[in-house]
Amino acid sequence: MISQEQNDTYTRVGRGTPCGELLRRYWQPVALVDELDGPRPVRPVRLLGENFVLFRDEQGRFGMLDRDCPHRGADLAYGRLEAGGLRCPFHGWLFDATGKCLETPAEPVGSKLCDRIRQGSYPVAVRSGIVFAYIGKGTPPAFPDLDCFVAPETHTFAFKGLWECNWLQSLEVGMDPAHASFLHRFFEDEDPEASYGKQFRSTSIDSDLPITKVLREYDRPQISVASVPHGLRLTSLRPIDETQTHVRVTNIVFPQAFVIPMSPTVTITQWHVPVDDHNNYWFTLFTSFTDPLDKKTMREQRLATYPAPDYKPLRNRSNNWGYNPAEQQAQTYLGMGFDINVHDQWACESQGPIQDRTREHLGQSDKAITAYRRLLSAEIEKVAAGETPLMHLDAAQAATLRGPVSFDGVDRAGDVERYWRDGDARRRAAAPWGAEVEA
Known part of the structure; x- marks a missing residue:
């Protein structure tokens, strides 16, 4: 349980x-590259309670500007993409990707007004199918050499979706290993071979046990949390019998991403990005250590529930997230279908726009959430004191980060850490791209 003041500090953005x-102080995902592939590559962006417009000009350069025209405040998200920039339809003022004013056509010939105008603009970078932007003060941090950024385009796939709740309650689902045994419980196991692209369907490494069976039958994980250079590492152990232990290693990459295994060969890196205090987009990068990803299939699977152009879920509060009491009795623990994104969405959105943490009672299984909140408090205090927070990296620091290790397997040797480290090293050694071992 925390105070209302603490809750406000964590959630207001x-x-x-x-x-x-x-x-x-960090790069934030703002759009999928796919969103700017159409005939009019201009998208409104709302990030951390502020409004911007993202566009790609005729030369392929990305730019993100303040959304209100500096002339009379009209909405540049409706601008005309032409002549090397974005033109306001109100009076024709034209801005390039850096915010430079190129033309003020309604002014008298010879006017120097254009030279004095500059629209607010922000650094933009593209990584693995996601457009990132930096809206903070000073120089942006360097991108770390994480797997999701190092892997080639053929081996990564990006998607996103909107959740109508605060960013923190969404992120905290990703640092809660215990919930998967209940919220994502299926009463029957699917054929893992027929479940390409779906989460919590495959078998664990070194085992023929479907992960759905492991989660369902071994629902008291032994959770440990360790501080690491990128944030936190979570290790969850589920003893199966005297000789076998299911091992699952996940991570929090500070400030707002988690890295988890989807299958023996694919990991998930997911950011929860505040739109404002009451909404957030999750951006997910899937990374394969073996074959190229079937992006067409994975995109179609997800568009079926999170359709473009806004990626708002079809199942939501207005239709009770598709809740079916008969399904809850016979097929799934929750009764809201077999897409675990919907399960997590319900868990987060049903808490309200901002969870009232003054009413919660945490247990031992919530130790990662407690550790993260302590970390978040410490880094907020650093910034307030003018110090550099965790993971705001320079180029040298960014080049030293690898991984992080995300692993799901069954250990039979009794040395858990050696098991997952050796298993991860073998997977990386066999990868067709430079998947270096974490330091």
Whole structure:
């Protein structure tokens, strides 16, 4: 249980708020590259309670500008993409990707007004199918050499979806290993071979046990949390019998991403990005250590529930997230279908726009959440004191980060850490791209 003041500190993200200032010190995902592939590559962006417009010009350069035209405040998301920039339809003022004013056509010939105008602009970078932007002060941090950024385009797939709740309750689902045994419980196991692209369907490494069976039958994980250079590492052990232990290693990459295994060969890196205090987009990068990903299949699977252009879920509060009491009795623990994204969405959105943490009672299984909140408090205080927070990296620091290890397997040797480290090293050695072992 925390105080209302603490809860406000963690969840409010507008400019000038403690957490908002922390999150502005990092690159934030703002769009899928796919969203700017159409005939009009212009997208409105709302990030951390502020409004921007993202576009790609005729030369392929990405730019993100303040959304209100500096002339009379009209909405540049409706601008005309032409002549090397984005033109406001109100009076024809034209801005390039850096925010430079190129033309003020309604002004008299010879006017120097254009030279004095500059629209707010923000650094933009593209990584693995996601457009990132930096809206904070000072120089942006360097991108770390994480697997999801190092793997080739053929071996990564990006997607996103909107959840109508605060970013923190969404992120905290990803650092809660215990919930998977209940929220994602299926009463019957699917054929793992027929479940390509779906989460919690495969078998674990070194085992023929479907992960659905492991989660269902061994529902008291032994959870440990360790501080690591990128944030936190979570290890969850589920003893199966005297000779076998299911081992699952996941990570929190500070400030707001988690890395988990989807299958023996694919990992998931997922950011929860505040739109404002009451909404967030999750951005997910799937990374394969073996074959190229079937992006067409994975995209179609996800668009069926999170359709473009806004990626708002078809199942939501207005239709009770598709809840079916008969299904809850006979097929799934929750009764909301077999897409675990919907399960997590319900768990987060049903808490309300901002969870009232003054009413919660945490247990031993919530130790990762407790550790993360302590870490978040410490890094908020660093920024308030003018210090550099965790994972705000320079180029040299970023080049030293690898991985992180995300693993799901069954150990029979009794040395858990050696098991997952050796298993991860073998997987990386066999990868067709430079998947270096974590330091």
